[in-house]
Amino acid sequence: MTADIVLRGGKVLTVDEDFTVTTALAITGDRITAVGEEATALIGPDTQVIDLDGRAVLPGINDAHLHLAMFGQSRRNADLTTVDAVPALHAVLRKQSPRGGWLVGEGWREVNIPDLDPHRTVIDPVTGDVPTVLHHASRHSILVNTAALRRAGIDRHTANPVGGIIVRDEDGEPTGMLLESAGELVTRHIPALSTEERLDAIVDGMRVLNTLGVTSVTDPIVWPELLRDYTLLHQQGRATVRVNALLHWDWPSPSTSVERLTTMLGQTGVATGLGDNRLRIGGVKLFADGVPSHGTAWLHDPYPDGTSGHLVTPGADDDARYSHLLDLIEVVHRHRLQAQIHVTGDRAADAAADGIIRAQAKDPWPQARHALIHGTLLAPETIRRLGEHRIGVVTSSLMRTYSGATISAAVGVERWNDAFPAAALLAAGAPVADSSDAPVCFPDWRVGLATFVGAGPHPLAEVPPSLRLTREQAIRLWTSNPAYFEHAEEHKGSLVPGQLADLVVVDQDPLAVPEKELASLKPQLTVLGGKAVYSTTDM
Structure with missing residues (x-):
């Protein structure tokens, strides 16, 4: 057997369990078939050989929280x-x-x-x-x-x-x-785009992501019409990014009632894992609270004006809203759908964790992999509980640059310094993946990588030394770890034989360049399922 493509002469960061670094990689069809010397042995007369000339290869970037359709449509607005x-x-x-x-x-x-x-x-x-x-x-x-x-x-x-x-x-x-x-x-009064306008906007967004080396995303707010759009693009062969969809029926309202959620889940009959490796149902997105910059994140210690924010779930008071959130989580869990819950305030995070722990105690489902989204402000005891119960957190490192001024003004610099504590979560045993939350932030994983290792591009993006990641940890947060959240770690996230041939070639080795240069790595080739979806002229 010979390979269709062999990349050789560089650094191949496999991001396997041992973070093995080798020099070559072979692709046959849409899968990786060999790495290292075994890969070069598969070169035949018809093999496309790509000489890396010292470049580095990483698994395709997986943005664990990116509003793909919104990102594409946002590019058409002012x-x-x-x-x-x-x-x-x-x-x-x-x-x-x-x-x-x-x-x-x-x-x-x-x-x-x-x-x-x-x-x-x-x-x-x-x-x-x-x-x-x-x-x-x-x-x-x-x-x-x-x-x-x-x-x-x-x-x-x-x-x-x-x-x-x-x-x-x-x-x-x-x-x-x-x-x-x-x-x-x-x-709701803005005229709706046509189907073709919507599809073209998504494809445009995908093309931008491909130039950055992104091959997979989790879109955390997918309503029925959008799911249909993604399905159409899949059928038409136009999708150049794999999509893991979190369902949400009420956007742009973050609020969902137990009655409506129960009805919608009963009528759709979906469960986590429905679909294929290009488009699949990942779970359901729930909102616990808002955001600190608007005073709508639910906090234990109040804002400077004396308010504490609140949950956005239905209810006349904090107790009723708390009870409703726990019931929402239980409904999602009972339907065997992963729940990912937006939390930015520490009190909201505690409430969401309570709901996940209660749901698992009443109806054990070890494969659920429920998670908190953002986890902006987390108390040490909350981090310990998340690790104990293996509750994941999808962090938002880029917000340390883009949202630092607004959030620190709302909650104080001291609380902001410990925001998005990925290192503490990993140390506690909680699964962690990172994300851009585009279009909130431009989806540049390189800035996220630099930020979490201590080389953020803005003073308010500086991570305290005790909360910094190693480069290997930071790379995992954009590759293998998001695949775990998707229940897809057997298929993608690492460059090992049998996995999907999704990869990005960058101009320098991210393990060797100075930290300040991590944000300037240049993607030069992006491959999805063995086919190039982006390439610079010098590749």
Whole structure:
């Protein structure tokens, strides 16, 4: 037998159990068939031989929490990520052409725009009668203009929806800031994209990911229409990224009731693992709380204004919302679906852990691999419990750079210093994978890698020495560990014979370059299932 492709003459980081580094790798069909000297022995007359010339090969990058469709669609809207002043915001909005009669922007952060008072009157002068929606970078709020409020019928008499807040001024009038589920009151009026527009946006997002070496993602909010879109792309052979889907029926509202969830799971009849290695059902996404920057993360110790946030589950008070969250987790568990639960506050994390532990005690399912998403602020005792019960955490290292200013302002620098404690979780025995949460952050795993080893690109991204990872640990968080969360570690995440031939070639060895250069590694070849989906001219 000869191989279809052999890569040789570089560093092949297999990310196997021993983190073996070898010099060659062979691919036959969509699988890896050999590594090391055994790989070069498979070179035949028809084998494509790729000389690495000292480059390094890693397993294809797996982003464990990336909103793929949202990322693709966000690239079509006004880019507000670099806006640093109100005049600059006005300039971007003036240049943006409305689509379907609406103007939509993405990625603004209040700390980046010091002169911004988030109020509809700030954007009214440049948007006029065109309804306008500006998504906050966190994706947990929107700023809209007066025309959008009018189109949605929101005024001083409109009640807050479950799990959401209509921010009002001292006279009770809506300011244009809509938090959490309140945003849906406006966004549901934006004309829907056509099927082809949606599919093209997803494909565009996949192509960007391929240039970064990404071959797999977990999309954590997949509603029925989006699942159908992913299925169509799979059928058409257009998907160049593997998708692990977490179902959620109520987005853009984070709130879900036990009654609705029970009904939807009963009608769909799905369970974790349905699908194939290109598209599969991973589980269900639940929301426990909001985000610290908006004061909606549920904390044990209050914010500077004396509030503590709250759960976004239905209920009249904290006890009722807590009980509802535990019941939601139990419903997901009972239907044999993995539960991944958004938690950013330490009190929310404790509540979610309580729910997972209770569900497992009542109905043991060792293969569940339930997990917390983000785990932004975790108490030492919580970390110990997560390790004891093997409850995973999908961290968000890139937020240390992109969200550090907003979150540290909300909870204090001392609490922020210990945010996303991947090293402490691993030491406690909890499974950990890392992620970008794109489009909240640009999906650059290299920045995440650099951040967790102590070379973050921003002062607020600096990880305390006691919480830094080794390079091997950090690489696992973007390769083999996400595969574990997907129940797919036998098929991907490592470069060993029998696994899917998903890989990325980078220009330098990530184990050898200076830490500050990790964020500058250059992906030069991305292979998915034995076929190149991205290549630079020098490959």
